[in-house]
Structure formats: C-alpha cells, structure tokens
Amino acid sequence: MRDHDAQPVGGIARRLAHILTTRGIDPTAQLTDPAEPIPALQAAQARIPARYQDAVADHPAVAAWVREVAQAGRPGPKGAPGIAQGRSLLIVGTTGTGKTHQAYGAVRSLLLAGVRLRWKAITAADLYAELRPRAGHDGERELMDLARCPLLIIDDLGAAKSSEWTEEVTMRLINRRYNEMLPTLVTTNLGMADLRVHIGDRVASRLTEMTDKVILDGPDRRRAIAAQRRSITAATPPAYTEPPELAAPIAGSSARRPSC
C-alpha cells in the first residue's frame, strides 16, 4: 500500500498519551466491561453487527482517540458527557486487518466510558445506495442527518465504484463534518494517494487535516482464523462410529433406533 502521509502509530499514541497525561488521565487504563449493564451500550448492541458485538478497540492509537473524544465531551442534559467537536480518525489497512473491528470497538468503548452518544455506522457502498435519488425518498434530508450525526463511521471508503456523483456526495458529507469539526471515523483499504484518486482531492485534503491516521499492517485475520480452524479440525480425532454389533438392527425388533 502506498502511503506517504502516514504518521507512525507510535507517534500518534505518544502524542495522545501526552495530552491525556497533562489532563490527569491514565492513558494506559483499560476500559473493561462494567459490573452493571449500561443501558446505552445495551441499546447500541442491537445495532452492532453480530460479528462485532464483542469488539474491543485494543489498538493503542484507537484506544487513545476514544479517550480523547470521551474527555472532550461536554456534559449533556443528565450530566453524562456528550460528544462534542473533536478530531477524527482514519484507519487504514488491507483486507482483514481489523479495521471494522476497531471501529465498532471504538463505539463500544465510548459507551463504556459513559459518553452519551448518537452514532451511525455505514459502509461507503451502503451510503451511496441509501442516498441514490429515487421516488419517495428524501436523500437530501438523509445526507444532512448523516452530516450532523455526532459520531459517524464510514466503513470501507474507496471500496465502492466511484463516479462524479459519489465524489460529490462524499465531498458534501465530509465537508460539513470538517467545517463543524464533528468526530468521524473512516476506514479504508487505500493509502492516501489512491484515496485521492478515488474520492477526489477535495475530500482527501480535508481528511488529511481532520484525521489522525492509524495503519493496521498485520496479516489478513480472516485467513489466520480459517487456518486456525483447519488445524483444530485436523487435530480432532475421527468421529465415533458404532461397532457393527451395536449398529446392526436387533433381530426381530421393529423398534426405531433413537436419533441420539
């Protein structure tokens, strides 16, 4: 992946750790599942895809971003911090490196931290499908809702087929969020140079300024998980087969053999 604008993850993590330390927050403290259920988290789980229900933002730079966003939140109507203006995050990595996992993990961590949060997660492909002009559907209103949503996750930016229309929609969405400095978490397979070609220079320029960049450069976890399953299956002894004397029907008996 070509990526000349990438900042080393350690650098971002160190900078965020420094900011948190100066605010009296332990940057290494882990957010763990609470003893008491958190209603907002329980409600959010219904909107989190099954695969990512237990996702944890365990990447240090993502965890640090979560803490920074949580700390920036101003108290809402019931005293809990709400999401305010803040930096955005760009998670870059090839297929299967855990981008979507980190994104949902970040939402869960914010809720675990007690942040009151309206959020929406959508893939870029679904975003364009939803906003496509069609009879009986107000795409303009939907675009404005997404533009104003306190936390927006745009998954797989640059993966959908691009056109002048997708470029324009992406530009209007990102530009509004850039202007209002609303936290946006973007994941992509593409390095910035390729992203610029795919979604246009105006979007790429704004993303470069508004986001901290995290690069996930590990192997394809899906293939690793599949290989692990194969090795477990290979190590498992062959299935039990009944000895012939048990398997054979009892002479003269019409009774059905039990199914288990």
Ligand SMILES: Nc1ncnc2c1ncn2[C@@H]1O[C@H](COP(=O)(O)OP(=O)(O)O)[C@@H](O)[C@H]1O
């Ligand atoms: N940090 C992690 N810990 C455990 N499982 C993970 C982690 N990151 C990713 N996975 C798992 O690896 C697979 C691929 O992750 P995913 O986030 O879908 O990748 P990507 O979005 O980069 O294509 C999924 O099954 C996911 O649950």
Ligand SMILES: [Mg+2]
């Ligand atoms: Mg993904």
